[in-house]
Amino acid sequence: MKNILLIFWLKVLLIPALFSQDFYADIQHKKAWNNQKHENKYLFGSFFTSKYNRVEEEWHFPYKLNWKKELGIGLGGITMAVVPYVLGPINKLSPSEIAMLSPQNVNPFDRFAIFQRDETSDHASDVIQTAFVASSVISTGVFSNFKWKEWGTLAAMYAETFLWNLGITYSFKNYISRPRPYVYRSDFLTNNGGNSGTSDFQSHISGHTSTAFMCAMFISKTYSDIFPKSKGKWAVWTVSFSLATLTGVLRITSGSHFPTDVIHGAFWGSIVGYFIPVLHKKPMFLGKKKKAQLKLSPIGMNDYYGFSANIKL
Numbered sequence: 001m002k003n004i005l006l007i008f009w010l011k012v013l014l015i016p017a018l019f020s021q022d023f024y025a026d027i028q029h030k031k032a033w034n035n036q037k038h039e040n041k042y043l044f045g046s047f048f049t050s051k052y053n054r055v056e057e058e059w060h061f062p063y064k065l066n067w068k069k070e071l072g073i074g075l076g077g078i079t080m081a082v083v084p085y086v087l088g089p090i091n092k093l094s095p096s097e098i099a100m101l102s103p104q105n106v107n108p109f110d111r112f113a114i115f116q117r118d119e120t121s122d123h124a125s126d127v128i129q130t131a132f133v134a135s136s137v138i139s140t141g142v143f144s145n146f147k148w149k150e151w152g153t154l155a156a157m158y159a160e161t162f163l164w165n166l167g168i169t170y171s172f173k174n175y176i177s178r179p180r181p182y183v184y185r186s187d188f189l190t191n192n193g194g195n196s197g198t199s200d201f202q203s204h205i206s207g208h209t210s211t212a213f214m215c216a217m218f219i220s221k222t223y224s225d226i227f228p229k230s231k232g233k234w235a236v237w238t239v240s241f242s243l244a245t246l247t248g249v250l251r252i253t254s255g256s257h258f259p260t261d262v263i264h265g266a267f268w269g270s271i272v273g274y275f276i277p278v279l280h281k282k283p284m285f286l287g288k289k290k291k292a293q294l295k296l297s298p299i300g301m302n303d304y305y306g307f308s309a310n311i312k313l
Contacts, residue, residue, distance in 0.1 A: 080167020217273025
């Protein structure tokens with residue numbers, strides 16, 4: 001396992017090395033554009049250029065906050081996160097019920113995870129998850145070139161993304177209350193003095209995986225929107241989702257989750273990480289909206305009369 005991790009990390013480290021030059025060029029281009037705005041303001045006068053600069057700034061930064069939207073998203077995320085967390089697992093099993101669990105009751109696709117228990121994988125997944133969260137926070141400053149308005153917008157978006165992912169994750173965890181793979185092992189109760197904890201029944205979905213994929217999608221999506229012409233976009237997506245995938249694999253090899261927990265966690269994390277930025281995009285960045293057309297035509301046949309509707313989207 002250690003050799004596999006070493007080879008993987010060597011490959012991952014090569015990608016940022018190739019990508020760093022493109023990323024540096026993107027940041028420098030953004031700085032040069034900001035400097036050009038100040039020069040235009042000096043040469044052509046404050047009234048004309050201030051209006052020009054506002055238009056340019058609106059065009060180049062793709063996101064915008066709206067207090068009504070943020071209030072709704074924020075309250076929804078807080079509710080989703082707090083209520084399931086406070087309730088805890090709804091169907092926590094008693095020791096006698098745990099003793100009756102059998103690996104044969106688990107579907108064949110997930111069953112092999114019961115016999116995995118690697119502490120190194122467990123610690124490694126913790127490290128990657130923490131690094132993902134930290135990287136996402138740092139990205140809000142780097143991608144915005146540390147301009148307060150843009151930085152605040154990205155930070156608010158990330159906070160909403162984090163809350164909603166947390167809420168969805170714990171809703172599944174506590175309402176489904178699926179035992180973790182190691183709970184199915186015959187020595188589980190013996191090793192734990194006949195007791196079980198809250199976390200033992202929070203297998204579905206994988207929180208580490210949903211968080212990793214949420215961060216990977218958020219970083220990749222916001223970078224691609226802010227730097228649409230960047231040659232390094234492929235590297236951002238590749239590195240982010242490679243590490244997120246590794247997180248999911250480690251959660252399985254650690255014996256903490258079934259493969260379906262990881263797959264489902266990756267799905268929801270990606271959904272949240274993608275759609276929160278989309279909900280904040282300015283109209284001009286969403287593309288041309290197609291007009292829906294509705295055409296009604298009268299029809300008659302024997303004793304039946306009515307209309308036929310033809311909708312073109």
